[in-house]
Amino acid sequence: MRSAWSDEDARAAIAQHVERNDVSASRCNEDIALRVYSSRLIGREPGLVLHGGGNTSVKTTLRDDLGDAVEVLCVKGSGWDLASIEPPGFPAIRLRELLRLRELDALSDEDMVNAARTRLLDASSPNPSVETLLHAFLPHKYVDHSHADAILAIVDQEREHAEALCRALFGELELAIVPYIMPGFALAKLAAERHDEHAKRRGRCHGLVLLQHGLFTFGATAREAYERHVAAVTRAEQHIATRHAAALRAPPSARPRTTGSRATPSFAPVVRGRLGGDFVLHLRRSPAIRDFVDDPALAQLSQRGPVTPDHVIRTKQRPMILDVPEGATLEARARAVDGALASYRAAYRSYFKDQVAAKGVTRRELDPDPRVLLIPGVGLAGVGANEQAARVAADLYEHTITVIRDAEAVGRYRALPDGDIFDMEYWSLEQAKLGRGSPRALEGRVVYISGAAGGIGLATARAFAARGAHLYLVDRDGERLAEAAARVGGPCEWAAVDLRDRAAVADSVEAAVRRFGGLDGLVSNAGTAPQGMIADCPPQVLEDSLAINLLAHQWLAQAATRVLAAQGRGGFLLFNASKAAFNPGAGFGPYAVAKAALVALMKQYALEGGALKIRSNAVNADRVRTNLLPPDFVAQRARARGLSPEAYFRSNLLAQEVTAEHVAEAFVHLALAPSTTGAVLTVDGGNIAAAPR
Numbered sequence: 001m002r003s004a005w006s007d008e009d010a011r012a013a014i015a016q017h018v019e020r021n022d023v024s025a026s027r028c029n030e031d032i033a034l035r036v037y038s039s040r041l042i043g044r045e046p047g048l049v050l051h052g053g054g055n056t057s058v059k060t061t062l063r064d065d066l067g068d069a070v071e072v073l074c075v076k077g078s079g080w081d082l083a084s085i086e087p088p089g090f091p092a093i094r095l096r097e098l099l100r101l102r103e104l105d106a107l108s109d110e111d112m113v114n115a116a117r118t119r120l121l122d123a124s125s126p127n128p129s130v131e132t133l134l135h136a137f138l139p140h141k142y143v144d145h146s147h148a149d150a151i152l153a154i155v156d157q158e159r160e161h162a163e164a165l166c167r168a169l170f171g172e173l174e175l176a177i178v179p180y181i182m183p184g185f186a187l188a189k190l191a192a193e194r195h196d197e198h199a200k201r202r203g204r205c206h207g208l209v210l211l212q213h214g215l216f217t218f219g220a221t222a223r224e225a226y227e228r229h230v231a232a233v234t235r236a237e238q239h240i241a242t243r244h245a246a247a248l249r250a251p252p253s254a255r256p257r258t259t260g261s262r263a264t265p266s267f268a269p270v271v272r273g274r275l276g277g278d279f280v281l282h283l284r285r286s287p288a289i290r291d292f293v294d295d296p297a298l299a300q301l302s303q304r305g306p307v308t309p310d311h312v313i314r315t316k317q318r319p320m321i322l323d324v325p326e327g328a329t330l331e332a333r334a335r336a337v338d339g340a341l342a343s344y345r346a347a348y349r350s351y352f353k354d355q356v357a358a359k360g361v362t363r364r365e366l367d368p369d370p371r372v373l374l375i376p377g378v379g380l381a382g383v384g385a386n387e388q389a390a391r392v393a394a395d396l397y398e399h400t401i402t403v404i405r406d407a408e409a410v411g412r413y414r415a416l417p418d419g420d421i422f423d424m425e426y427w428s429l430e431q432a433k434l435g436r437g438s439p440r441a442l443e444g445r446v447v448y449i450s451g452a453a454g455g456i457g458l459a460t461a462r463a464f465a466a467r468g469a470h471l472y473l474v475d476r477d478g479e480r481l482a483e484a485a486a487r488v489g490g491p492c493e494w495a496a497v498d499l500r501d502r503a504a505v506a507d508s509v510e511a512a513v514r515r516f517g518g519l520d521g522l523v524s525n526a527g528t529a530p531q532g533m534i535a536d537c538p539p540q541v542l543e544d545s546l547a548i549n550l551l552a553h554q555w556l557a558q559a560a561t562r563v564l565a566a567q568g569r570g571g572f573l574l575f576n577a578s579k580a581a582f583n584p585g586a587g588f589g590p591y592a593v594a595k596a597a598l599v600a601l602m603k604q605y606a607l608e609g610g611a612l613k614i615r616s617n618a619v620n621a622d623r624v625r626t627n628l629l630p631p632d633f634v635a636q637r638a639r640a641r642g643l644s645p646e647a648y649f650r651s652n653l654l655a656q657e658v659t660a661e662h663v664a665e666a667f668v669h670l671a672l673a674p675s676t677t678g679a680v681l682t683v684d685g686g687n688i689a690a691a692p693r
């Protein structure tokens with residue numbers, strides 16, 4: 001690893017944060033600006049920290065509200081990521097009072113949080129890191145902490161071997177060794193003791209290697225602390241590289257596979273449907289991942305535990321191995337998944353029961369489902385309540401694979417015993433990091449929306465995204481769809497698809513499954529509005545209308561139903577029909593005929609999908625301003641009724657214009673109505689002639 005320090009960038013950081021004064025002067029100075037700068041250098045390197053991992057601090061002087069100069073510890077606040085941290089991400093705590101805490105024999109986690117919070121300069125600051133006291137007790141201006149992959153490979157060994165390796169590799173870097181104890185007051189005191197002993201004996205101490213945990217380095221300047229970090233990681237990396245070379249291990253891609261590659265993630269909906277909550281799956285299949293999941297030693301390598309206890313709240317203590325027989329039928333796949341899940345859950349429950357009994361504590365058991373799936377022949381899947389959580393689990397496990405491989409090259413990979421993992425998993429300060437609010441109505445549900453670049457489609461996409469849904473958007477117009485997708489917000493994938501092409505439709509549903517692991521609903525919205533008197537309608541006009549306004553809905557509903565059935569947890573099909581299905585207008589035959597058939601299609605799916613808990617419903621909207629119709633069309637229709645265009649849009653029972661957002665809300669209501677199927681919901685401001693009967 002090379003130092004990324006640049007004096008020019010460091011000066012720019014000072015200019016940005018101090019001289020241009022983007023934060024009030026009482027909250028930022030040069031020390032803090034440089035702290036921000038080098039924290040970001042660490043944060044942007046995935047081999048050092050991932051997803052909010054690691055923490056850094058600086059000891060400096062700020063003025064309090066009385067104008068008095070106060071010595072403070074500015075340490076990373078919870079909820080901030082080192083890669084993008086700003087000065088407010090470093091809450092300032094009165095240092096002298098923190099240091100006095102070292103005199104105490106013990107301090108509970110709650111009291112430790114309280115001790116830091118009550119000494120903040122700014123009461124609105126985020127909670128300082130759970131490792132605040134460790135930073136405070138080290139007598140150095142800048143302190144950098146990471147769970148670097150290469151360091152973990154060295155410290156995740158049997159204790160004697162880890163200590164011998166650390167002495168050999170880091171002795172001349174003046175790093176002291178700290179045995180594993182859980183973060184908290186006791187670790188802060190132990191780390192400070194180890195530091196003091198080393199400094200006394202050697203005249204200096206530049207950092208700490210924490211067995212089974214990670215690395216701390218210090219310095220008088222931001223650059224010194226950072227470059228000592230880089231130096232330690234580099235030493236570890238060099239040693240690992242030498243050991244890999246000595247083992248003459250063939251590169252991953254050249255090794256034989258135990259199973260062939262399976263391109264279709266056909267197992268995904270089967271798994272997703274059987275997990276306890278509304279989970280999203282995120283699939284990965286790099287050569288290193290494939291090499292790991294196809295390794296004959298997978299079972300014993302992967303079941304030893306996490307590489308650093310910090311991961312456990314996001315990955316669970318062990319991944320689940322899912323061996324799905326190749327070419328198996330849906331039933332056989334389902335049986336394999338059921339078997340694997342049943343034993344995973346049983347193992348998790350007994351781990352919980354054993355630990356609670358052994359420690360004599362009471363805890364509320366977390367859900368027993370895996371967060372990482374290892375699938376021989378396929379790759380790995382992260383599991384999470386939403387795509388972000390699933391990605392985090394996958395990222396952490398990708399790095400876990402690197403650490404396990406490297407640890408095996410320098411010795412034998414060893415994780416902490418279950419007792420220590422349990423303490424971390426059920427530690428209130430760790431669980432608080434997950435920030436559980438009440439989930440949104442459609443959090444983590446996957447919804448496919450067609451015609452998403454149009455007015456109603458885009459409004460519908462936004463309405464579902466606002467409820468937490470993950471979206472797969474299609475439209476025939478890729479350019480407009482890209483613009484629309486950018487306005488949706490939330491996890492969203494899009495593709496230009498010609499819905500008349502049955503194979504392309506099936507592929508796009510498969511792509512949605514690949515992206516999110518399954519599907520929960522379809523809003524089949526795309527349509528056209530052809531006109532013409534039915535008696536002399538050119539065949540092509542009617543055929544085109546049937547192709548898009550009827551058959552395309554069928555291709556989509558068919559492909560979606562296949563996934564919903566494999567998932568086995570129900571779902572919804574929503575069709576954008578039209579009032580023309582019940583109340584046709586003269587000159588609109590090619591449209592009305594197809595839409596009437598679409599309502600019949602909706603009912604057929606309601607009838608046949610009920611047994612699978614698949615609900616099928618339609619929305620009949622009318623007079624919504626969209627660009628489906630030619631520009632002069634509304635003016636003509638209005639004139640024919642002796643109305644102005646504005647009055648035309650309000651000529652309904654409620655005398656109010658119907659908007660695309662109203663239609664979108666109707667789709668959301670139907671998606672959330674658990675006992676409604678086979679229904680047509682009108683969104684037309686009231687039109688008795690078009691009321692369903």
Ligand SMILES: [Zn+2]
Nearest residue numbers: 145213214310
């Ligand atoms: Zn840590």
